[in-house]
Amino acid sequence: DVKVTQSSRYLVKRTGEKVFLECVQDMDHENMFWYRQDPGLGLRLIYFSYDVKMKEKGDIPEGYSVSREKKERFSLILESASTNQTSMYLCASTEGPTLEQFFGPGTRLTVL
Amino acid sequence: QKEVEQNSGPLSVPEGAIASLNCTYSDRGSQSFFWYRQYSGKSPELIMSIYSNGDKEDGRFTAQLNKASQYVSLLIRDSQPSDSATYLCAVNGKTSYDKVIFGPGTSLSVIP
Numbered sequence: 001d002v003k004v005t006q007s008s009r010y011l012v013k014r015t016g017e018k019v020f021l022e023c024v025q026d027m028d029h030e031n032m033f034w035y036r037q038d039p040g041l042g043l044r045l046i047y048f049s050y051d052v053k054m055k056e057k058g059d060i061p062e063g064y065s066v067s068r069e070k071k072e073r074f075s076l077i078l079e080s081a082s083t084n085q086t087s088m089y090l091c092a093s094t095e096g097p098t099l100e101q102f103f104g105p106g107t108r109l110t111v112l
Numbered sequence: 113q114k115e116v117e118q119n120s121g122p123l124s125v126p127e128g129a130i131a132s133l134n135c136t137y138s139d140r141g142s143q144s145f146f147w148y149r150q151y152s153g154k155s156p157e158l159i160m161s162i163y164s165n166g167d168k169e170d171g172r173f174t175a176q177l178n179k180a181s182q183y184v185s186l187l188i189r190d191s192q193p194s195d196s197a198t199y200l201c202a203v204n205g206k207t208s209y210d211k212v213i214f215g216p217g218t219s220l221s222v223i224p
Contacts, residue, residue: 033212043156043200043214058211090155094212099144099204101212103155 003027004104006091012110019078021107023091031094032074033101034058034066036087043090049074081111116203116215124221131188133218135201138182144204145177145184149197150217156200160186191222 007022025032033048035058045058047066055066063085067075074093078085091104115138125131133147144163148156160175162168162184168175174187184203188195201215 042216045211048211099212100146100158100161101148101156101202103157106155 006104021076025093029093033092034076035090118215121219133186137203142203146202148200
């Protein structure tokens with residue numbers, strides 16, 4: 001089974017802190033994605049990556065950056081956390097031919 | 113702007129009934145279609161994928177695709193209380209370089 005893991009299930013940070021969210025997949029998938037999910041707004045794509053050291057902006061990249069130094073690991077960085085970044089963050093990886101996305105368990109981030 | 117729309121919920125059905133979930137999409141070039149189930153507080157999990165016109169059955173689930181009408185649906189037969197969740201429709205383009213677009217989701221409640 002595909003396994004996508006995220007570094008934390010729950011995280012509480014203060015405004016202005018730098019926040020790292022890590023995602024690791026064990027199925028050698030090329031493509032990895034970061035979403036945030038908020039009530040009433042659905043899943044929104046922040047960034048995605050098709051290969052090591054490659055990144056593409058999604059629909060809401062402002063305030064975020066990403067890093068993909070190894071194929072299995074995709075990190076989301078909040079350079080200076082703000083309260084409007086309080087959300088559920090979901091990482092996913094995609095099996096190339098079928099395009100089916102496999103999600104990690106999510107990180108519920110609260111910024112105080 | 114590519115869009116995916118789903119019938120507004122919440123949808124309530126009695127146990128044992130058929131639940132019908134609908135989804136329309138705006139991009140005629142879309143090639144891959146997915147249904148994800150998301151339990152409250154959990155991450156989405158893939159339950160069905162469909163790539164060609166017609167019906168695809170998997171146990172109690174049937175996905176139906178009509179590309180001419182830009183319409184995809186999910187039928188759940190013999191609905192169970194454990195089917196109570198939010199169902200997300202997702203649509204992708206031809207290649208893995210196309211972003212997946214998720215619909216807002218439909219909340220289903222199966223009443224015992």
